[in-house]
Amino acid sequence: MKRIRFKIYNMQLALKKLEEAFFKSLMILSAISILSVLLFIIYSIVRKGLPSLNWEMISEIPTGGFYLGKEGGILNAIIGSIYIVIGSVIFSIIISLPIVMYINFHLKKNSFYKEVCRFSYDILFGIPSIVYGAFGFVVMIYFGLKASLLGGIVTVGMLILPIMIRSIDEVARRVPNELIETPQALGSTKFEMIKVIIRQIMPGITTAILLSVGRAIGDAATVLFTAGYTDSIPTSFNQQTATLPLAIFFQLGSPIEEVQNRAYAAALILTIIVLILSLSARFFSRKLSKNKI
Protein backbone atom coordinates (compact mmCIF):
# COMPACT_ATOMS: atom_id res chain seq x y z
CA MET A 1 0.00 0.00 0.00
CA LYS A 2 2.67 2.41 1.01
CA ARG A 3 4.72 1.50 -2.01
CA ILE A 4 1.79 2.16 -4.37
CA ARG A 5 1.15 5.53 -2.79
CA PHE A 6 4.80 6.33 -3.19
CA LYS A 7 4.65 5.33 -6.84
CA ILE A 8 1.61 7.54 -7.47
CA TYR A 9 3.37 10.40 -5.78
CA ASN A 10 6.39 9.84 -7.96
CA MET A 11 4.26 9.83 -11.07
CA GLN A 12 2.56 13.05 -10.05
CA LEU A 13 5.93 14.63 -9.50
CA ALA A 14 7.11 13.45 -12.89
CA LEU A 15 3.96 14.89 -14.46
CA LYS A 16 4.56 18.22 -12.79
CA LYS A 17 8.13 18.24 -13.98
CA LEU A 18 6.97 17.37 -17.48
CA GLU A 19 4.44 20.19 -17.47
CA GLU A 20 7.07 22.64 -16.34
CA ALA A 21 9.53 21.45 -18.96
CA PHE A 22 6.85 21.73 -21.62
CA PHE A 23 5.98 25.31 -20.75
CA LYS A 24 9.58 26.27 -20.29
CA SER A 25 10.43 25.09 -23.78
CA LEU A 26 7.40 26.97 -25.11
CA MET A 27 8.72 30.10 -23.41
CA ILE A 28 12.19 29.72 -24.85
CA LEU A 29 10.63 29.07 -28.24
CA SER A 30 8.58 32.26 -28.12
CA ALA A 31 11.51 34.35 -26.91
CA ILE A 32 13.65 32.99 -29.72
CA SER A 33 10.90 33.59 -32.26
CA ILE A 34 10.67 37.26 -31.22
CA LEU A 35 14.41 37.65 -31.66
CA SER A 36 14.38 35.90 -35.00
CA VAL A 37 11.47 37.97 -36.28
CA LEU A 38 13.49 41.10 -35.57
CA LEU A 39 16.51 39.69 -37.37
CA PHE A 40 14.26 38.56 -40.22
CA ILE A 41 12.74 42.04 -40.58
CA ILE A 42 16.16 43.64 -40.73
CA TYR A 43 17.38 40.97 -43.13
CA SER A 44 14.50 41.40 -45.58
CA ILE A 45 14.74 45.19 -45.52
CA VAL A 46 18.49 45.01 -46.16
CA ARG A 47 18.11 42.43 -48.91
CA LYS A 48 15.50 44.47 -50.76
CA GLY A 49 17.00 47.87 -50.13
CA LEU A 50 20.72 47.31 -50.51
CA PRO A 51 20.84 46.72 -54.31
CA SER A 52 19.23 50.09 -55.01
CA LEU A 53 21.11 51.99 -52.35
CA ASN A 54 23.78 54.22 -53.83
CA TRP A 55 25.24 57.65 -53.47
CA GLU A 56 22.85 59.15 -55.98
CA MET A 57 20.03 57.98 -53.71
CA ILE A 58 21.00 60.21 -50.84
CA SER A 59 22.51 63.11 -52.75
CA GLU A 60 19.85 63.94 -55.33
CA ILE A 61 16.23 64.93 -55.34
CA PRO A 62 13.87 62.90 -57.55
CA THR A 63 13.51 64.06 -61.13
CA GLY A 64 10.31 63.79 -63.09
CA GLY A 65 8.03 63.44 -60.06
CA PHE A 66 8.17 60.92 -57.25
CA TYR A 67 5.44 58.77 -58.75
CA LEU A 68 6.63 58.35 -62.32
CA GLY A 69 10.20 59.62 -62.26
CA LYS A 70 12.89 57.01 -62.60
CA GLU A 71 15.92 59.14 -61.88
CA GLY A 72 17.25 60.77 -58.79
CA GLY A 73 17.13 59.98 -55.11
CA ILE A 74 15.35 60.88 -51.94
CA LEU A 75 17.40 63.81 -50.68
CA ASN A 76 14.23 65.89 -50.42
CA ALA A 77 12.72 63.40 -47.98
CA ILE A 78 15.89 63.07 -45.92
CA ILE A 79 16.28 66.84 -45.56
CA GLY A 80 12.54 67.22 -44.93
CA SER A 81 12.64 64.62 -42.18
CA ILE A 82 15.64 66.29 -40.59
CA TYR A 83 13.86 69.67 -40.60
CA ILE A 84 10.70 68.18 -39.11
CA VAL A 85 12.60 66.26 -36.46
CA ILE A 86 14.83 69.14 -35.36
CA GLY A 87 11.90 71.55 -35.30
CA SER A 88 9.55 69.26 -33.43
CA VAL A 89 12.14 68.20 -30.87
CA ILE A 90 13.04 71.81 -30.09
CA PHE A 91 9.33 72.65 -29.91
CA SER A 92 8.50 69.81 -27.55
CA ILE A 93 11.54 70.21 -25.31
CA ILE A 94 10.72 73.88 -24.76
CA ILE A 95 7.28 72.81 -23.55
CA SER A 96 8.07 69.54 -21.80
CA LEU A 97 11.09 70.52 -19.72
CA PRO A 98 9.30 73.27 -17.73
CA ILE A 99 6.30 70.97 -17.24
CA VAL A 100 8.39 68.14 -15.83
CA MET A 101 10.32 70.50 -13.59
CA TYR A 102 7.11 72.03 -12.32
CA ILE A 103 5.50 68.67 -11.58
CA ASN A 104 8.55 67.28 -9.83
CA PHE A 105 10.03 70.20 -7.96
CA HIS A 106 7.23 72.70 -7.36
CA LEU A 107 4.28 70.50 -6.51
CA LYS A 108 4.04 68.81 -3.12
CA LYS A 109 5.18 65.24 -2.76
CA ASN A 110 1.79 63.57 -2.65
CA SER A 111 -0.23 66.12 -4.55
CA PHE A 112 -3.28 64.92 -6.42
CA TYR A 113 -2.66 67.42 -9.20
CA LYS A 114 0.65 65.69 -9.94
CA GLU A 115 -1.12 62.36 -10.41
CA VAL A 116 -3.74 63.96 -12.64
CA CYS A 117 -0.97 65.42 -14.81
CA ARG A 118 0.92 62.14 -15.17
CA PHE A 119 -2.31 60.31 -15.88
CA SER A 120 -3.31 62.66 -18.66
CA TYR A 121 0.13 62.55 -20.27
CA ASP A 122 -0.18 58.78 -20.27
CA ILE A 123 -3.49 59.09 -22.08
CA LEU A 124 -2.07 61.61 -24.55
CA PHE A 125 0.70 59.10 -25.19
CA GLY A 126 -1.86 56.51 -26.24
CA ILE A 127 -3.68 58.67 -28.78
CA PRO A 128 -2.91 57.39 -32.28
CA SER A 129 -0.89 59.55 -34.60
CA ILE A 130 -3.66 59.66 -37.21
CA VAL A 131 -5.86 61.47 -34.68
CA TYR A 132 -3.06 63.98 -34.02
CA GLY A 133 -2.72 64.37 -37.76
CA ALA A 134 -6.43 64.94 -38.33
CA PHE A 135 -6.70 67.31 -35.38
CA GLY A 136 -3.62 69.24 -36.50
CA PHE A 137 -5.14 69.59 -39.95
CA VAL A 138 -8.42 70.87 -38.51
CA VAL A 139 -6.59 73.49 -36.48
CA MET A 140 -4.49 74.53 -39.46
CA ILE A 141 -7.57 75.00 -41.61
CA TYR A 142 -9.21 76.98 -38.82
CA PHE A 143 -6.28 79.39 -38.95
CA GLY A 144 -6.22 79.35 -42.74
CA LEU A 145 -2.91 77.53 -43.07
CA LYS A 146 -2.01 75.04 -45.75
CA ALA A 147 0.04 71.89 -45.34
CA SER A 148 3.53 73.14 -44.57
CA LEU A 149 6.79 72.52 -42.80
CA LEU A 150 5.57 74.57 -39.83
CA GLY A 151 2.33 72.61 -39.58
CA GLY A 152 4.28 69.36 -39.65
CA ILE A 153 6.69 70.55 -36.98
CA VAL A 154 3.94 71.61 -34.58
CA THR A 155 1.86 68.46 -35.07
CA VAL A 156 4.80 66.09 -34.70
CA GLY A 157 5.88 68.19 -31.71
CA MET A 158 2.49 67.51 -30.12
CA LEU A 159 2.87 63.81 -30.87
CA ILE A 160 6.25 63.47 -29.18
CA LEU A 161 5.43 65.78 -26.27
CA PRO A 162 4.00 62.99 -24.08
CA ILE A 163 7.00 60.74 -24.85
CA MET A 164 9.37 63.51 -23.93
CA ILE A 165 7.49 64.34 -20.72
CA ARG A 166 7.25 60.73 -19.62
CA SER A 167 10.89 59.89 -20.20
CA ILE A 168 12.30 63.08 -18.64
CA ASP A 169 9.90 62.58 -15.74
CA GLU A 170 11.32 59.11 -15.26
CA VAL A 171 14.81 60.53 -14.52
CA ALA A 172 13.55 63.61 -12.70
CA ARG A 173 11.71 61.54 -10.09
CA ARG A 174 14.90 59.72 -9.25
CA VAL A 175 16.86 62.88 -8.47
CA PRO A 176 18.16 62.37 -4.92
CA ASN A 177 16.69 64.53 -2.19
CA GLU A 178 20.09 65.90 -1.24
CA LEU A 179 20.47 67.47 -4.64
CA ILE A 180 17.15 69.23 -4.19
CA GLU A 181 17.86 70.36 -0.65
CA THR A 182 21.50 71.44 -0.91
CA PRO A 183 21.08 74.36 -3.34
CA GLN A 184 18.08 75.57 -1.39
CA ALA A 185 19.97 75.36 1.88
CA LEU A 186 22.60 77.57 0.30
CA GLY A 187 19.91 80.13 -0.39
CA SER A 188 19.14 79.57 -4.04
CA THR A 189 15.69 80.06 -5.45
CA LYS A 190 13.79 77.11 -6.91
CA PHE A 191 14.56 78.31 -10.40
CA GLU A 192 18.30 78.24 -9.68
CA MET A 193 17.96 74.83 -8.07
CA ILE A 194 16.21 73.54 -11.18
CA LYS A 195 19.10 74.77 -13.31
CA VAL A 196 21.46 72.66 -11.18
CA ILE A 197 19.19 69.65 -11.48
CA ILE A 198 18.88 69.98 -15.24
CA ARG A 199 22.64 69.84 -15.51
CA GLN A 200 22.62 66.68 -13.42
CA ILE A 201 19.95 64.87 -15.46
CA MET A 202 21.37 65.94 -18.84
CA PRO A 203 22.14 62.35 -19.93
CA GLY A 204 18.52 61.44 -19.16
CA ILE A 205 17.28 64.34 -21.22
CA THR A 206 19.53 63.25 -24.08
CA THR A 207 18.01 59.77 -23.94
CA ALA A 208 14.53 61.29 -23.99
CA ILE A 209 15.45 63.38 -27.02
CA LEU A 210 16.85 60.38 -28.88
CA LEU A 211 13.72 58.35 -28.14
CA SER A 212 11.52 61.16 -29.40
CA VAL A 213 13.65 61.63 -32.50
CA GLY A 214 13.18 57.94 -33.26
CA ARG A 215 9.44 58.27 -32.95
CA ALA A 216 9.26 61.58 -34.82
CA ILE A 217 11.30 60.43 -37.78
CA GLY A 218 9.28 57.27 -38.27
CA ASP A 219 5.78 58.57 -38.01
CA ALA A 220 3.83 58.84 -41.22
CA ALA A 221 0.24 59.44 -40.20
CA THR A 222 0.83 62.80 -38.50
CA VAL A 223 2.68 64.39 -41.39
CA LEU A 224 0.32 62.97 -44.00
CA PHE A 225 -1.99 66.00 -43.98
CA THR A 226 0.05 68.52 -42.09
CA ALA A 227 3.38 68.58 -43.91
CA GLY A 228 2.22 67.55 -47.36
CA TYR A 229 4.61 66.16 -49.93
CA THR A 230 6.87 67.69 -52.54
CA ASP A 231 9.81 66.83 -54.73
CA SER A 232 11.84 69.83 -53.75
CA ILE A 233 13.59 70.85 -50.57
CA PRO A 234 11.64 73.47 -48.58
CA THR A 235 13.27 76.84 -48.13
CA SER A 236 10.77 78.41 -45.74
CA PHE A 237 8.35 77.40 -43.00
CA ASN A 238 5.23 77.73 -45.10
CA GLN A 239 6.31 75.42 -47.91
CA GLN A 240 5.32 71.80 -48.11
CA THR A 241 7.95 69.22 -47.32
CA ALA A 242 8.58 65.56 -47.99
CA THR A 243 9.44 63.12 -45.20
CA LEU A 244 11.08 59.70 -45.27
CA PRO A 245 8.08 57.61 -44.16
CA LEU A 246 5.82 59.26 -46.70
CA ALA A 247 8.48 58.93 -49.38
CA ILE A 248 8.48 55.19 -48.71
CA PHE A 249 4.72 55.03 -48.61
CA PHE A 250 4.08 56.97 -51.82
CA GLN A 251 6.89 55.50 -53.88
CA LEU A 252 5.84 51.97 -52.99
CA GLY A 253 2.48 52.72 -54.58
CA SER A 254 4.12 53.55 -57.90
CA PRO A 255 3.77 51.07 -60.75
CA ILE A 256 7.35 51.63 -61.91
CA GLU A 257 9.97 49.31 -60.55
CA GLU A 258 12.74 51.89 -60.26
CA VAL A 259 10.55 54.06 -58.07
CA GLN A 260 9.58 51.08 -55.93
CA ASN A 261 13.22 50.21 -55.49
CA ARG A 262 13.80 53.73 -54.31
CA ALA A 263 11.17 53.09 -51.65
CA TYR A 264 13.00 49.96 -50.48
CA ALA A 265 16.25 51.88 -50.29
CA ALA A 266 14.50 54.62 -48.35
CA ALA A 267 13.14 52.02 -45.94
CA LEU A 268 16.67 50.74 -45.41
CA ILE A 269 17.96 54.25 -44.74
CA LEU A 270 15.16 54.90 -42.26
CA THR A 271 15.80 51.59 -40.47
CA ILE A 272 19.50 52.35 -40.17
CA ILE A 273 18.80 55.80 -38.74
CA VAL A 274 16.34 54.40 -36.21
CA LEU A 275 18.69 51.59 -35.16
CA ILE A 276 21.52 54.07 -34.59
CA LEU A 277 19.19 56.27 -32.55
CA SER A 278 17.96 53.45 -30.36
CA LEU A 279 21.47 52.12 -29.77
CA SER A 280 22.75 55.54 -28.78
CA ALA A 281 19.75 56.00 -26.49
CA ARG A 282 20.82 52.80 -24.71
CA PHE A 283 24.39 54.05 -24.53
CA PHE A 284 23.36 57.33 -22.94
CA SER A 285 21.03 55.74 -20.43
CA ARG A 286 23.86 53.44 -19.33
CA LYS A 287 26.09 56.45 -18.95
CA LEU A 288 23.41 58.02 -16.81
CA SER A 289 23.28 55.09 -14.42
CA LYS A 290 27.06 55.28 -14.04
CA ASN A 291 26.85 58.86 -12.76
CA LYS A 292 24.27 58.00 -10.13
CA ILE A 293 24.94 59.69 -6.82
Added chain:
Amino acid sequence: MIKFRIVKDKIARHTMSGLTVLSLTFLFLIATGLFFKALPIMQSKNIWDLLSASSWKPFKGEYGFLPYIISTLQVTAIAIIIALPVSLLTAIYLTEYANSRVKKIAYPFVDVLSGIPPVVFGVWGIITIVPFISDKLAPHFVEFSTGYTVLAGGIVLAIMIIPLIVSILSELFNAIPKEMREASLSVGATKWQTIKKVVLRKSLSGIIAAIVLAISRAFGETIAVLMVCGNTAIIPKSIFESCYPLPALIANNYGEMMSMPDYESALMFAALLLFVIIVLFNAGSRFILIRIERKYAL
Protein backbone atom coordinates in the same frame (compact mmCIF):
# COMPACT_ATOMS: atom_id res chain seq x y z
CA MET B 1 19.83 91.92 -6.71
CA ILE B 2 17.99 89.57 -4.39
CA LYS B 3 14.68 90.97 -5.52
CA PHE B 4 15.58 90.40 -9.16
CA ARG B 5 16.34 86.75 -8.44
CA ILE B 6 13.03 86.31 -6.68
CA VAL B 7 11.18 87.98 -9.52
CA LYS B 8 12.92 85.68 -11.95
CA ASP B 9 11.93 82.69 -9.85
CA LYS B 10 8.31 83.84 -9.78
CA ILE B 11 8.22 84.37 -13.55
CA ALA B 12 9.68 80.91 -14.12
CA ARG B 13 7.20 79.37 -11.72
CA HIS B 14 4.20 80.93 -13.40
CA THR B 15 5.41 80.04 -16.89
CA MET B 16 5.88 76.43 -15.81
CA SER B 17 2.51 76.23 -14.15
CA GLY B 18 0.89 77.89 -17.15
CA LEU B 19 2.42 75.40 -19.54
CA THR B 20 1.27 72.52 -17.34
CA VAL B 21 -2.31 73.76 -17.31
CA LEU B 22 -2.15 74.35 -21.05
CA SER B 23 -0.94 70.81 -21.68
CA LEU B 24 -3.77 69.43 -19.56
CA THR B 25 -6.37 71.26 -21.62
CA PHE B 26 -4.89 69.77 -24.76
CA LEU B 27 -6.83 66.52 -24.37
CA PHE B 28 -10.00 68.52 -23.97
CA LEU B 29 -9.11 70.64 -27.01
CA ILE B 30 -8.70 67.61 -29.24
CA ALA B 31 -12.02 66.22 -28.05
CA THR B 32 -13.94 69.45 -28.69
CA GLY B 33 -12.20 70.09 -32.01
CA LEU B 34 -13.09 66.66 -33.33
CA PHE B 35 -16.59 66.83 -31.85
CA PHE B 36 -17.53 70.09 -33.54
CA LYS B 37 -16.14 68.91 -36.85
CA ALA B 38 -18.14 65.70 -36.58
CA LEU B 39 -21.31 67.45 -35.42
CA PRO B 40 -22.94 68.02 -38.86
CA ILE B 41 -23.02 64.31 -39.70
CA MET B 42 -24.23 63.39 -36.22
CA GLN B 43 -27.08 65.88 -36.54
CA SER B 44 -28.18 64.89 -40.00
CA LYS B 45 -28.04 61.17 -39.26
CA ASN B 46 -28.73 58.97 -36.30
CA ILE B 47 -25.46 57.88 -34.66
CA TRP B 48 -26.69 54.34 -34.34
CA ASP B 49 -27.55 54.28 -38.08
CA LEU B 50 -24.05 55.51 -38.93
CA LEU B 51 -22.48 52.75 -36.86
CA SER B 52 -24.69 49.92 -38.09
CA ALA B 53 -25.17 50.72 -41.78
CA SER B 54 -22.85 48.91 -44.13
CA SER B 55 -23.09 50.91 -47.33
CA TRP B 56 -20.37 53.49 -47.89
CA LYS B 57 -21.25 55.72 -50.82
CA PRO B 58 -20.19 59.27 -49.97
CA PHE B 59 -21.37 60.66 -53.29
CA LYS B 60 -24.90 59.43 -52.61
CA GLY B 61 -24.74 60.56 -49.02
CA GLU B 62 -24.59 57.06 -47.54
CA TYR B 63 -22.15 56.76 -44.70
CA GLY B 64 -22.13 53.32 -43.13
CA PHE B 65 -19.24 52.68 -40.80
CA LEU B 66 -19.92 49.01 -40.18
CA PRO B 67 -17.36 47.62 -42.70
CA TYR B 68 -14.64 49.78 -41.17
CA ILE B 69 -15.56 48.91 -37.62
CA ILE B 70 -15.70 45.17 -38.39
CA SER B 71 -12.38 45.40 -40.24
CA THR B 72 -10.73 47.19 -37.32
CA LEU B 73 -12.09 44.64 -34.87
CA GLN B 74 -10.96 41.68 -36.97
CA VAL B 75 -7.44 42.96 -37.56
CA THR B 76 -7.08 43.85 -33.88
CA ALA B 77 -8.44 40.48 -32.77
CA ILE B 78 -5.98 38.57 -34.97
CA ALA B 79 -3.12 40.73 -33.74
CA ILE B 80 -4.00 40.09 -30.08
CA ILE B 81 -4.53 36.36 -30.62
CA ILE B 82 -1.06 36.05 -32.15
CA ALA B 83 0.75 38.50 -29.92
CA LEU B 84 -0.65 37.64 -26.52
CA PRO B 85 0.55 34.05 -25.98
CA VAL B 86 3.97 34.76 -27.44
CA SER B 87 4.55 37.86 -25.38
CA LEU B 88 3.08 36.36 -22.21
CA LEU B 89 5.41 33.36 -22.44
CA THR B 90 8.38 35.55 -23.29
CA ALA B 91 7.68 37.92 -20.41
CA ILE B 92 7.39 35.01 -17.95
CA TYR B 93 10.61 33.54 -19.28
CA LEU B 94 12.50 36.81 -19.08
CA THR B 95 11.37 37.66 -15.56
CA GLU B 96 11.29 34.21 -13.92
CA TYR B 97 13.72 31.91 -15.67
CA ALA B 98 16.26 33.84 -17.71
CA ASN B 99 19.65 34.61 -16.22
CA SER B 100 21.05 38.10 -16.36
CA ARG B 101 23.06 37.43 -19.50
CA VAL B 102 19.98 36.47 -21.49
CA LYS B 103 18.14 39.48 -20.08
CA LYS B 104 20.97 41.76 -21.15
CA ILE B 105 20.53 40.62 -24.74
CA ALA B 106 16.76 40.21 -24.84
CA TYR B 107 15.53 43.53 -23.47
CA PRO B 108 17.53 45.68 -25.92
CA PHE B 109 16.18 43.49 -28.73
CA VAL B 110 12.62 44.14 -27.60
CA ASP B 111 13.43 47.85 -27.38
CA VAL B 112 14.84 47.91 -30.88
CA LEU B 113 11.76 46.10 -32.17
CA SER B 114 9.51 48.71 -30.58
CA GLY B 115 11.52 51.51 -32.15
CA ILE B 116 11.17 50.36 -35.74
CA PRO B 117 8.86 52.78 -37.56
CA PRO B 118 5.41 51.53 -38.63
CA VAL B 119 6.13 52.24 -42.28
CA VAL B 120 9.10 49.84 -42.18
CA PHE B 121 6.83 47.16 -40.74
CA GLY B 122 4.50 47.93 -43.63
CA VAL B 123 7.28 47.48 -46.19
CA TRP B 124 8.32 44.24 -44.51
CA GLY B 125 4.71 43.07 -44.61
CA ILE B 126 4.51 43.79 -48.33
CA ILE B 127 7.73 42.02 -49.23
CA THR B 128 7.33 38.95 -46.99
CA ILE B 129 3.91 38.45 -45.40
CA VAL B 130 1.71 39.36 -48.36
CA PRO B 131 3.42 37.01 -50.87
CA PHE B 132 3.57 34.30 -48.21
CA ILE B 133 -0.19 34.48 -47.71
CA SER B 134 -1.12 34.66 -51.38
CA ASP B 135 1.31 31.93 -52.56
CA LYS B 136 1.69 29.52 -49.66
CA LEU B 137 -1.02 29.90 -47.06
CA ALA B 138 -4.21 31.01 -48.80
CA PRO B 139 -4.31 28.28 -51.52
CA HIS B 140 -4.89 25.72 -48.77
CA PHE B 141 -8.05 27.45 -47.63
CA VAL B 142 -9.54 29.60 -50.40
CA GLU B 143 -9.35 29.65 -54.18
CA PHE B 144 -7.78 33.02 -54.60
CA SER B 145 -6.32 35.69 -52.39
CA THR B 146 -4.22 38.72 -53.26
CA GLY B 147 -2.39 38.48 -49.98
CA TYR B 148 -3.49 41.97 -49.01
CA THR B 149 -5.76 40.62 -46.33
CA VAL B 150 -7.11 40.87 -42.83
CA LEU B 151 -4.60 38.19 -41.86
CA ALA B 152 -1.63 40.16 -43.22
CA GLY B 153 -2.76 43.23 -41.29
CA GLY B 154 -3.15 41.15 -38.15
CA ILE B 155 0.27 39.55 -38.41
CA VAL B 156 2.10 42.83 -39.02
CA LEU B 157 0.17 44.48 -36.21
CA ALA B 158 0.90 41.57 -33.86
CA ILE B 159 4.62 42.00 -34.36
CA MET B 160 4.31 45.72 -33.76
CA ILE B 161 2.50 45.35 -30.42
CA ILE B 162 4.55 42.42 -29.06
CA PRO B 163 7.33 44.65 -27.64
CA LEU B 164 4.75 46.83 -25.89
CA ILE B 165 3.04 43.86 -24.20
CA VAL B 166 6.36 42.20 -23.30
CA SER B 167 7.69 45.32 -21.59
CA ILE B 168 4.47 46.04 -19.66
CA LEU B 169 4.14 42.42 -18.53
CA SER B 170 7.79 42.21 -17.51
CA GLU B 171 7.39 45.29 -15.35
CA LEU B 172 4.25 43.81 -13.88
CA PHE B 173 5.85 40.48 -12.95
CA ASN B 174 8.90 42.23 -11.55
CA ALA B 175 6.64 44.30 -9.30
CA ILE B 176 5.29 41.22 -7.52
CA PRO B 177 7.15 40.91 -4.21
CA LYS B 178 9.74 38.20 -3.88
CA GLU B 179 8.26 37.11 -0.55
CA MET B 180 5.12 35.85 -2.26
CA ARG B 181 7.12 33.59 -4.53
CA GLU B 182 9.31 32.39 -1.68
CA ALA B 183 6.27 31.56 0.46
CA SER B 184 4.90 29.40 -2.31
CA LEU B 185 8.22 27.69 -3.00
CA SER B 186 8.81 26.99 0.68
CA VAL B 187 5.61 24.97 1.04
CA GLY B 188 6.82 22.68 -1.72
CA ALA B 189 5.38 24.13 -4.92
CA THR B 190 7.48 23.84 -8.04
CA LYS B 191 8.59 26.95 -9.83
CA TRP B 192 5.99 26.53 -12.55
CA GLN B 193 3.24 26.02 -9.97
CA THR B 194 4.35 29.20 -8.26
CA ILE B 195 4.19 31.08 -11.52
CA LYS B 196 0.79 29.65 -12.37
CA LYS B 197 -0.86 29.97 -8.98
CA VAL B 198 0.87 33.01 -7.52
CA VAL B 199 2.50 35.23 -10.11
CA LEU B 200 -0.12 34.96 -12.85
CA ARG B 201 -3.06 35.04 -10.47
CA LYS B 202 -1.71 38.04 -8.58
CA SER B 203 -1.08 39.98 -11.77
CA LEU B 204 -4.28 39.00 -13.56
CA SER B 205 -5.83 42.47 -13.45
CA GLY B 206 -2.55 43.92 -14.70
CA ILE B 207 -2.39 41.44 -17.54
CA ILE B 208 -5.89 42.43 -18.59
CA ALA B 209 -4.92 46.10 -18.40
CA ALA B 210 -1.86 45.41 -20.56
CA ILE B 211 -4.03 43.64 -23.13
CA VAL B 212 -6.46 46.54 -23.24
CA LEU B 213 -3.55 48.94 -23.71
CA ALA B 214 -2.24 46.80 -26.56
CA ILE B 215 -5.70 46.69 -28.10
CA SER B 216 -5.89 50.46 -28.07
CA ARG B 217 -2.49 50.65 -29.71
CA ALA B 218 -3.59 48.17 -32.35
CA PHE B 219 -6.82 50.07 -32.91
CA GLY B 220 -5.12 53.29 -33.83
CA GLU B 221 -2.24 52.00 -35.90
CA THR B 222 -2.54 53.44 -39.37
CA ILE B 223 0.19 53.20 -41.94
CA ALA B 224 1.47 49.66 -41.42
CA VAL B 225 -2.01 48.16 -41.55
CA LEU B 226 -3.09 50.38 -44.41
CA MET B 227 -0.19 49.12 -46.51
CA VAL B 228 -1.02 45.43 -46.19
CA CYS B 229 -4.77 45.11 -45.69
CA GLY B 230 -6.07 45.90 -49.17
CA ASN B 231 -8.44 48.78 -48.43
CA THR B 232 -11.79 47.74 -49.83
CA ALA B 233 -14.90 48.87 -48.04
CA ILE B 234 -16.66 45.52 -47.66
CA ILE B 235 -17.34 43.47 -44.59
CA PRO B 236 -14.64 40.78 -44.79
CA LYS B 237 -16.14 37.29 -44.64
CA SER B 238 -12.90 35.44 -44.06
CA ILE B 239 -9.43 36.38 -42.95
CA PHE B 240 -8.23 35.91 -46.54
CA GLU B 241 -10.26 38.85 -47.80
CA SER B 242 -9.12 42.44 -47.81
CA CYS B 243 -10.48 44.93 -45.34
CA TYR B 244 -10.46 48.63 -44.50
CA PRO B 245 -9.86 49.70 -40.89
CA LEU B 246 -10.96 53.08 -39.54
CA PRO B 247 -7.52 54.75 -39.34
CA ALA B 248 -6.81 53.75 -42.94
CA LEU B 249 -10.11 55.32 -43.99
CA ILE B 250 -9.12 58.64 -42.46
CA ALA B 251 -5.58 58.51 -43.85
CA ASN B 252 -6.64 57.63 -47.38
CA ASN B 253 -9.40 60.16 -47.84
CA TYR B 254 -9.06 63.06 -45.51
CA GLY B 255 -6.83 65.49 -47.37
CA GLU B 256 -8.87 65.46 -50.55
CA MET B 257 -12.36 65.67 -49.17
CA MET B 258 -12.40 69.28 -48.14
CA SER B 259 -14.90 70.13 -50.85
CA MET B 260 -17.66 67.91 -49.49
CA PRO B 261 -18.61 69.08 -46.00
CA ASP B 262 -20.63 65.95 -45.27
CA TYR B 263 -17.81 63.63 -46.27
CA GLU B 264 -15.31 65.58 -44.22
CA SER B 265 -17.63 65.51 -41.26
CA ALA B 266 -18.05 61.75 -41.63
CA LEU B 267 -14.29 61.24 -41.60
CA MET B 268 -14.01 63.44 -38.53
CA PHE B 269 -16.68 61.26 -36.95
CA ALA B 270 -14.38 58.31 -37.60
CA ALA B 271 -11.51 60.16 -35.91
CA LEU B 272 -13.74 61.05 -32.97
CA LEU B 273 -14.83 57.43 -32.65
CA LEU B 274 -11.21 56.31 -32.60
CA PHE B 275 -10.31 59.01 -30.09
CA VAL B 276 -13.14 58.19 -27.68
CA ILE B 277 -12.53 54.42 -27.75
CA ILE B 278 -8.80 54.82 -27.24
CA VAL B 279 -9.08 57.39 -24.46
CA LEU B 280 -11.55 55.16 -22.60
CA PHE B 281 -9.40 52.05 -23.04
CA ASN B 282 -6.24 53.90 -22.08
CA ALA B 283 -7.75 55.60 -19.07
CA GLY B 284 -9.17 52.34 -17.75
CA SER B 285 -6.04 50.28 -18.12
CA ARG B 286 -3.66 53.01 -16.94
CA PHE B 287 -5.81 53.42 -13.86
CA ILE B 288 -5.51 49.72 -13.04
CA LEU B 289 -1.76 49.64 -13.74
CA ILE B 290 -1.07 52.70 -11.58
CA ARG B 291 -3.06 51.18 -8.74
CA ILE B 292 -1.13 47.92 -8.95
CA GLU B 293 2.16 49.78 -9.00
CA ARG B 294 1.16 51.72 -5.91
CA LYS B 295 -0.09 48.64 -4.10
CA TYR B 296 3.19 46.78 -4.42
CA ALA B 297 5.41 49.82 -3.94
CA LEU B 298 4.11 50.35 -0.42
